[in-house]
Amino acid sequence: MLRLQSSWLLEAAAEHAGVDSLFFPYFHRFSALNWLSRKEITLYLNSPVDSQAMLARAWINCRDGGFGERNLQKFNQVIKKPLELDLNPFRTWKDRFFGSQQLDYLFYWREAAYEIEDEKQREIFWSVVYQIISYWVANQKAGTRIIYEPDQIMAYYLNQHQRFVRGRSGRVEISCIPLEELAAGKNPLIVFPLLFEDEENSETELQIIYHAWFHGYADLEQSRRDLRNILRHYLISFEKSSDWSLFVRLAAGADSAALTWSGRDLPPKIYEQELIGPMRQAFSAAYKSSRLTYKAVDRTCDAYDYLLMFHN
Amino acid sequence: MLITLFNAALIVLITWLAYRYFELRERTGPVEGRYAQFLAGVASIVDRIEGYDAAHSAEVADTAEKIGAAAGFDAEQLQSLRAAAMLHDIGEMLLPRDILRTSERLDDERVDLMRTHPILGELHLKTRIETPDEVPAIIRWHHERWDGLGYPDNLKGEEIPKAARILALADAVSAMRHTRPYRHRNYTDMKEIDAEVERQSGLQFDPDLIALWLNISQDYQIRKI
Numbered sequence: 001m002l003r004l005q006s007s008w009l010l011e012a013a014a015e016h017a018g019v020d021s022l023f024f025p026y027f028h029r030f031s032a033l034n035w036l037s038r039k040e041i042t043l044y045l046n047s048p049v050d051s052q053a054m055l056a057r058a059w060i061n062c063r064d065g066g067f068g069e070r071n072l073q074k075f076n077q078v079i080k081k082p083l084e085l086d087l088n089p090f091r092t093w094k095d096r097f098f099g100s101q102q103l104d105y106l107f108y109w110r111e112a113a114y115e116i117e118d119e120k121q122r123e124i125f126w127s128v129v130y131q132i133i134s135y136w137v138a139n140q141k142a143g144t145r146i147i148y149e150p151d152q153i154m155a156y157y158l159n160q161h162q163r164f165v166r167g168r169s170g171r172v173e174i175s176c177i178p179l180e181e182l183a184a185g186k187n188p189l190i191v192f193p194l195l196f197e198d199e200e201n202s203e204t205e206l207q208i209i210y211h212a213w214f215h216g217y218a219d220l221e222q223s224r225r226d227l228r229n230i231l232r233h234y235l236i237s238f239e240k241s242s243d244w245s246l247f248v249r250l251a252a253g254a255d256s257a258a259l260t261w262s263g264r265d266l267p268p269k270i271y272e273q274e275l276i277g278p279m280r281q282a283f284s285a286a287y288k289s290s291r292l293t294y295k296a297v298d299r300t301c302d303a304y305d306y307l308l309m310f311h312n
Numbered sequence: 313m314l315i316t317l318f319n320a321a322l323i324v325l326i327t328w329l330a331y332r333y334f335e336l337r338e339r340t341g342p343v344e345g346r347y348a349q350f351l352a353g354v355a356s357i358v359d360r361i362e363g364y365d366a367a368h369s370a371e372v373a374d375t376a377e378k379i380g381a382a383a384g385f386d387a388e389q390l391q392s393l394r395a396a397a398m399l400h401d402i403g404e405m406l407l408p409r410d411i412l413r414t415s416e417r418l419d420d421e422r423v424d425l426m427r428t429h430p431i432l433g434e435l436h437l438k439t440r441i442e443t444p445d446e447v448p449a450i451i452r453w454h455h456e457r458w459d460g461l462g463y464p465d466n467l468k469g470e471e472i473p474k475a476a477r478i479l480a481l482a483d484a485v486s487a488m489r490h491t492r493p494y495r496h497r498n499y500t501d502m503k504e505i506d507a508e509v510e511r512q513s514g515l516q517f518d519p520d521l522i523a524l525w526l527n528i529s530q531d532y533q534i535r536k537i
Contacts, residue, residue: 001470001471002471003465003467003471004465005452005465006464006465007431007464029460029468031460031461031466031468032460032465032466032467032468033466034463034466035463035464035465035466038424131459134459134460134468134469134514135459135514135515136514138458138469138514138519139513139514139519141519142513142514142518142519142520142522142523143523144510144513144514144519144520144522144523145510145513146514147510147511147513148511156515160461164461166420167420201470202469202470203468203469203470203471262471294444295438295444295448295449296444296445296446296449297446297449297473298389298446298473298474298475299388299444299445299446300386300388300389303473304444305449
């Protein structure tokens with residue numbers, strides 16, 4: 001779990017130099033980049049996870065407006081009769097996360113979108129399914145009533161998407177390159193939102209389900225393995241010393257580097273000892289100084305957000 | 313004999329501890345009360361600037377506290393939640409007055425400006441607090457949505473601290489209970505508000521809190537408009 005606070009990041013960066021572009025070799029969730037993408041800053045965003053890169057293209061780099069009215073009429077249909085479950089590739093998810101009707105729609109939406117001629121429009125349609133899965137899973141876990149019918153929630157989120165992308169004119173470039181193959185770009189600031197190896201929360205679970213849906217996998221374990229494999233050199237461990245070589249290599253062309261994460265259940269002193277010390281050591285050859293700032297989120301459970309800036 | 317002496321010592325110790333407790337309570341009690349009154353005074357200025365004719369911030373704080381208690385918050389968490397609720401819109405005091413009091417729909421530029429108020433509130437409070445405190449953070453995130461489409465940071469789900477999720481719900485409920493010039497729809501009874509809140513489960517609001525709210529809404533009869 002990570003709370004990326006863009007204004008905090010820019011404030012910290014501005015203490016040293018003006019920032020006109022930012023480079024994220026990895027971003028943890030597309031919508032967290034909304035605030036930055038509306039600033040007069042060039043954003044270079046990379047996600048080695050193709051389903052997440054697609055979501056960012058559809059929501060953060062969408063300058064042509066929302067989903068067209070004609071496509072809405074054509075593709076947001078009501079399924080009148082239940083579909084044959086045997087044909088549904090996601091049938092093993094029944095009663096685990098979704099009911100029969102929801103599975104019918106997950107199948108229909110994925111297949112129907114192939115008929116959308118314009119690729120950008122297709123990506124908008126698919127990207128909205130991420131929000132819908134999130135809505136269904138969250139309510140299913142809480143045992144709360146799902147009030148919107150599938151076609152209504154699809155229309156709701158297509159409308160939300162339209163509002164989200166309105167007035168967007170920022171300079172954003174999105175790539176989907178494996179981290180090991182990604183080159184270090186020359187940038188004023190590189191940002192690393194950190195992920196912890198042993199942490200699985202509702203967002204990572206959602207990304208696993210969505211990645212499986214996006215690729216048409218029935219097997220969620222395969223999706224989990226895929227994601228872990230893609231991020232294997234990026235995940236941080238508390239148990240064993242982490243390898244920071246990927247981070248240091250990617251930061252080679254940047255004037256400053258920012259590492260940010262959300263801590264839980266441990267006081268800042270432990271983080272300083274276990275994590276920040278090794279980070280400082282790893283980056284010491286590239287940067288002369290560093291500054292740690294942190295904010296309290298909930299002092300009763302030692303939840304703090306951290307921002308560690310390296311600069312010359 | 314030893315037992316009698318031990319009992320006597322125990323009684324003396326308990327009496328002394330009780331004396332210290334009451335002495336301390338007497339010394340700190342009025343300060344806490346005064347602090348709460350000053351907080352309410354500041355909050356009422358914000359309410360007036362926002363155009364509320366009733367004590368909106370105090371109402372949000374009461375509602376948030378009830379939801380927080382139902383969610384199992386301890387005394388310290390409730391105190392932080394109440395302080396954040398009283399001051400949640402304090403950043404609006406730094407915005408141009410015409411944005412706050414207009415009855416017209418705001419254009420995109422003014423919406424963006426309006427949406428800076430949680431950050432302004434957090435920044436200005438933070439500079440006055442020496443040790444890290446969660447109240448500015450709760451204020452920063454009181455307009456986040458469960459589905460990640462809120463502002464300013466587009467936090468999603470459990471990333472949003474529970475206190476901020478509670479405050480968002482309490483703020484929305486309170487806002488729905490008051491007529492506002494720019495709103496498309498004004499609610500006429502509490503059942504309509506509850507129905508709207510339930511519709512937003514998993515969209516704007518944390519589904520777990522919706523369940524709590526619907527219980528509180530019935531139990532405590534917070535149904536006056």
